[in-house]
Amino acid sequence: MKLYYSPGACSLAPHIVAREAGLSLDLERVDLASRTTASDRSFLEVNPKGYVPALQVQDGTVMTEVSALIQYLADQAPQAGLIPAAGTPERYKVLEWIGFIATEIHKGFGPLWNPTTPDAVKQATKERLFQRFAYVDQQLDGRSYLTGERFTVADAYLFVVVNWTNFHGLSLGNYPNLTAFMARVAARPKVQESLQAEGLLKAA
Numbered sequence: 604m605k606l607y608y609s610p611g612a613c614s615l616a617p618h619i620v621a622r623e624a625g626l627s628l629d630l631e632r633v634d635l636a637s638r639t640t641a642s643d644r645s646f647l648e649v650n651p652k653g654y655v656p657a658l659q660v661q662d663g664t665v666m667t668e669v670s671a672l673i674q675y676l677a678d679q680a681p682q683a684g685l686i687p688a689a690g691t692p693e694r695y696k697v698l699e700w701i702g703f704i705a706t707e708i709h710k711g712f713g714p715l716w717n718p719t720t721p722d723a724v725k726q727a728t729k730e731r732l733f734q735r736f737a738y739v740d741q742q743l744d745g746r747s748y749l750t751g752e753r754f755t756v757a758d759a760y761l762f763v764v765v766n767w768t769n770f771h772g773l774s775l776g777n778y779p780n781l782t783a784f785m786a787r788v789a790a791r792p793k794v795q796e797s798l799q800a801e802g803l804l805k806a807a
């Protein structure tokens with residue numbers, strides 16, 4: 604399998620899930636500005652939507668959308684326990700979190716990435732994100748991960764998007780449970796490996 608990624612982007616979520624699942628994964632970097640892959644191919648030929656992540660699986664099929672990829676990868680290695688079995692109430696709880704993270708947090712950052720966004724809109728965007736962080740912080744009270752003591756694909760996704768606070772100067776100071784969660788996930792060996800592979804950590 605090959606994952607098309609950009610360092611630190613939402614493609615880091617399927618990257619982490621693949622490593623946590625023990626799956627073998629090739630990585631190909633994408634320059635999002637020019638939409639060109641590291642092998643000098645137009646990325647639009649890979650994913651006509653033009654954004655990462657894209658995952659090319661064994662038979663050559665290309666799959667896209669973080670929400671689909673993290674479930675697909677976790678389902679390839681059920682023994683890793685990264686997602687509850689399909690059809691169980693626990694699975695729907697993880698799906699609920701994935702939906703929340705995708706639409707309220709991942710896309711909630713959107714205006715902050717656009718240099719032409721007016722300051723007032725940026726401020727409103729930050730306030731809305733803080734409301735979402737407050738909810739997550741409350742949900743994490745007394746538990747290590749979103750659904751309890753077991754790390755799931757939803758935790759990988761949450762970690763990646765909340766990490767963007769570092770790019771936009773958003774403090775997590777008011778959210779101690781979320782802050783502890785970020786440190787807990789960052790300390791996982793497979794997360795460290797993923798960050799290192801994307802050039803986001805200095806080699807030891």
Ligand SMILES: N[C@@H](CCC(=O)N[C@@H](CS)C(=O)NCC(=O)O)C(=O)O
Binds near residue numbers: 614635667
């Ligand atoms: N709906 C897509 C959104 C993916 C997305 O937002 N990708 C960003 C990086 S995090 C990107 O590649 N942006 C560049 C662009 O849209 O041109 C998903 O959930 O996978």
